[in-house]
Amino acid sequence: xxxxxxxxxxxxxxxxxxxxxxxxxxxxxxxxxxxxxxxxxxxxxxxxxxxxxxxxxxxxxxxxxxxxxxxxxxxxxxxxxxxxxxxxxxxxxxxxxxxxxxxxxxxxxxxxxxxxxxxxxxxxxxxxxxxxxxxxxxxxxxxxxxxxxxxxxxxxxxxxxxxxxxxxxxxxxxxxxxxxxxxxxxxxxxxxxxxxxxxxxxxxxxxxxxxxxxxxxxxxxxxxxxxxxxxxxxxxxxxxxxxxxxxxxxxxxxxxxxxxxxxxxxxxxxxxxxxxxxxxxxxxxxxxxxxxxxxxxxxxxxxxxxxxxxxxxxxxxxxxxxxx
Ligand SMILES: Cc1ncc(COP(=O)(O)O)c(C=O)c1O
Numbered sequence: 001x002x003x004x005x006x007x008x009x010x011x012x013x014x015x016x017x018x019x020x021x022x023x024x025x026x027x028x029x030x031x032x033x034x035x036x037x038x039x040x041x042x043x044x045x046x047x048x049x050x051x052x053x054x055x056x057x058x059x060x061x062x063x064x065x066x067x068x069x070x071x072x073x074x075x076x077x078x079x080x081x082x083x084x085x086x087x088x089x090x091x092x093x094x095x096x097x098x099x100x101x102x103x104x105x106x107x108x109x110x111x112x113x114x115x116x117x118x119x120x121x122x123x124x125x126x127x128x129x130x131x132x133x134x135x136x137x138x139x140x141x142x143x144x145x146x147x148x149x150x151x152x153x154x155x156x157x158x159x160x161x162x163x164x165x166x167x168x169x170x171x172x173x174x175x176x177x178x179x180x181x182x183x184x185x186x187x188x189x190x191x192x193x194x195x196x197x198x199x200x201x202x203x204x205x206x207x208x209x210x211x212x213x214x215x216x217x218x219x220x221x222x223x224x225x226x227x228x229x230x231x232x233x234x235x236x237x238x239x240x241x242x243x244x245x246x247x248x249x250x251x252x253x254x255x256x257x258x259x260x261x262x263x264x265x266x267x268x269x270x271x272x273x274x275x276x277x278x279x280x281x282x283x284x285x286x287x288x289x290x291x292x293x294x295x296x297x298x299x300x301x302x303x304x305x306x307x308x309x310x311x312x313x314x315x316x317x318x319x320x321x322x323x324x
Contacts, residue, residue, distance in 0.1 A: 004083055005037045005079065005083060006037075006047055006080070006083060008036075008037050009036055009037060009043045009044060009047050010036070010043075010044055010158045010159070010162065011162060012031055012032050012033055012035040012036065012162070013031070013032050013035060014029050014030070014031050014032075014162075014163065014166040014167070014297070015029065015030055015032060015270070016028070016029050017029070017030060017268055017280070018268070019267040019268050020263055020264065020267050020268060020280075020284070021284065021287065023287045023288070023290075025290075025292070025293045025294075026287040026290055026293065026294050026295075026296060027293075027294070027295045027296070028280070028283050028284070028287060028296045028297075028298070029166075029167065029171075029295065029296070029297045029298075030270065030276070030279075030280065030297075030298055030299065030300050031159070031162070031163060031166075031297065031298070031299045031300065032270070032272075032300050033299050033300055033301050033302065034271075034272060034273075034300060034301075034302050034303035034304075036076075037079065038072075038075040038076045038078070038079040038103075038107075039072070039075060039103075039302055039303045039305070039306065040072035040075065040076065040273075040301055040302035040303070041072070041159070041183060041299060041301040041302065042072040042073040042075070042076040042301075043076045043079070044154045044155065044158055044159060045073070045076075045145060045150070045151045045154040045155070045182055046073060046076035046077050046080055046143065046145075047076070047080060047154075048150055048151075048153065048154035048157070048158075049143050049145070049148060049150045049151065049154070050065070050077075050080050050084065050143075052150050053141055053143075054084075058141055059086070059141040060139060061085070062086075062139060063086050063087075063139050063140065063141050064086065064087045064088070064089060064137055064139060064140040064141070065077050065080075065081050065086050065087070065088045065089070065140070065141055065142075065143065066088075066089045066090070066091075066130055066133050066134045066137065066140050066141070066142050067088075067090055067091070067130055067142060067143045067144075067145065068090075068091045068092070068126045068127040068129070068130035068131075069090050069091070069092055069126075069145075070092060070093065070096055070100075070179065070230050070231045071092060071096045071097070071100030071101070071103070071104070071230065071231070071306065072100070072231060072301070072302050072306075073143070073145055074088075074090040074092060074100070074104045074109065074111075075100070075103050075104060075107065077090060077109070077143065078090065078103075078104045078107030078108065078109035079107055081107070081108070081109065082107045082108055087109075087110070088104075088107070088108075088109035088110065089109070089110045089112065089133060089137070089140075090104055090109050090110070090111055090112065090130075091111075091112045091113075091114055091126040091127075091129045091130040091133070092111065092112075092113060092114065092126055093113075093114055093115070093116040093118075093126050093225070094113050094114065094115055094116050095116040095225070095228070095230065096113075096230060097230065097306055097307055097308075097309055097310050098309055099305065099306050099307070099308060099309060100230075100306050101113065103306070112126075112129060112133070114126035114129050116225050117225070120235050120236050127146070130142065145180050145182065145240070146180045146236075146238040146239065146240055147238060147239035147240060148240060149239075149240070151180055151182035151186070151240045152181070152182045152185040152186035152189070152240050152242065153186060154182070154186065155182055155183055155185070155186025155187045155190070156186040156187070156189055156190045157186075159183070159186065159187050159299075160186060160187040160188075160189070160190025160191055161190060163187065163191065163297050164190070164191060164194050167295055167297060169194065169195070170295045171191060171195075171198060171295050171296075171297045172197070172198060172199065172294040172295050172296070173198065173199045173200070173201060173283075173286060173290075173294055173295070173296040173297070174187055174188060174191055174198060174199075174200050174201070174296075174297050174298070175200075175201045175202070175203065175279055175282045175283045175286060175296060175297070175298040176200075176202065176279055176298060176299055177202060177203045177204060177205070177232035177233070177252075177275055177278045177279055177282065178202055178204075178210065178232055178234075178241060179231055179232050179233065179234055179238070180238045180240045180241065181238050181240045181241025181242065182240045182241075183299065183301070184200065184202055184241075184245065184246065185240060185241055185242035185245055188200040188242070188245030188246065189242065189245050192245060199247045199248070200245050200246050200247050200248075201246075201247060201248045201249070201250065201282055201286050202214075202246050202248070202249045202250075202282075203232075203249070203250045203251070203252045203278050203279065203281065203282035203285075204232070204233055204249055204250070204251055204252070205227040205229050205232060205233035205251070205252055205253075205254070205257070205278070206226070206227060206251050206252070206253055207223060207225065207226035207227040207233065208227070208232070208233025208234055208235070209233075209234055209235060209236070209237070210233065210234055210241070210249070211249050211250075211251050213237065213243075214243055214246060214249045215249070219237060223235070227253075227254055228254045228258075228274075228310070228311075228320070229254055229257045229258075229274045229275060229278060230273070230274060230275070230307075231273070231274075231275050231301065231302070232275045232278065248286075250282055250285055250286075252278050252281055252282065254274075254320070255322055256277075256278065256281045257274045257275065257277040257278035257281060258274055258277060258311035258317070258322070259277070259322075260277035260278070260280050260281040260284075261273065261274050261276055261277025261280075261304065261307075261311065261312075262277070262311065262312065263277075264276065264277060264280060264300075265304060265312070270300060271303065271304035271305070272300035272301075272302065272303065272304050273300070273301060273302040273303065273304060273306055273307055274307060274310075274311060275301050275302070276299070276300035276301060276302070279298040279299060279300070279301075280298060280300075282298065283296045283298045
């Protein structure tokens with residue numbers, strides 16, 4: 001096979017937290033998914049879905065790839081479209097950082113920005129906007145990352161086995177917040193098949209429906225998006241999200257995520273996004289509950305550069321009312 005940027009997806013490093021983990025009997029490892037070429041974990045699923053769509057004939061030469069995205073899937077689609085010769089149209093909510101919007105344009109994609117305040121049943125909601133564009137655009141293909149089983153399958157086939165091999169089977173707990181749920185569902189299923197004792201924990205932002213659904217079994221009424229963390233939590237149940245692999249959920253605040261991400265950068269030299277902060281916050285909360293030695297693995301889904309104008313900016317943090 002020709003060696004292209006797509007061949008550099010996956011096989012990301014796994015590193016141990018050595019400074020911010022106060023529990024000597026617990027090892028916490030983070031998988032640095034910003035090593036993927038478009039800068040996030042989403043390269044894995046997008047590449048897998050597009051390979052499959054080409055093989056099945058759903059995506060044809062000259063085709064247009066359309067997707068709703070909080071930015072990272074969009075960058076992965078835009079990168080894939082650039083090298084494979086497709087056009088990409090991406091819809092996103094306006095809370096997505098300017099850096100992420102511009103990155104898609106840099107790859108040559110068309111970006112449609114939608115109001116974050118649009119409720120899930122509004123035609124202006126970014127998911128509905130992508131669906132209507134796909135319906136109206138001939139020769140288009142929609143990845144449908146929320147409901148596509150190829151999304152968790154990409155993690156079941158790549159990220160899960162990598163974690164198992166990189167820890168030499170020592171992993172005892174896996175932690176990941178979710179949006180489509182592809183990451184936690186695919187990795188969780190793979191790891192539990194290797195060792196059914198492995199526990200899977202999902203942090204979820206206050207304001208997302210997942211936590212309440214997990215605890216009560218009832219889907220709460222969708223609320224207006226109230227949290228700033230980009231890329232996790234949901235206002236609807238994604239089909240890619242498999243709650244049967246989740247053992248426990250925690251709720252986190254924006255400040256939990258942002259302050260932990262900033263700490264990771266300053267103390268561990270790991271410059272990740274807000275969801276990486278949320279995941280490490282979850283791993284530390286879990287570690288505080290464990291009496292026996294354990295090996296916790298979590299992921300840093302994307303790169304901190306994407307949030308320079310937001311929580312890595314002290315003025316922005318102060319505007320939100322946070323101490324810096
Ligand atoms: C920054 C970031 N972190 C985490 C996730 C969650 O991944 P998943 O959709 O696999 O649950 C996403 C997904 O959009 C993301 O963009």
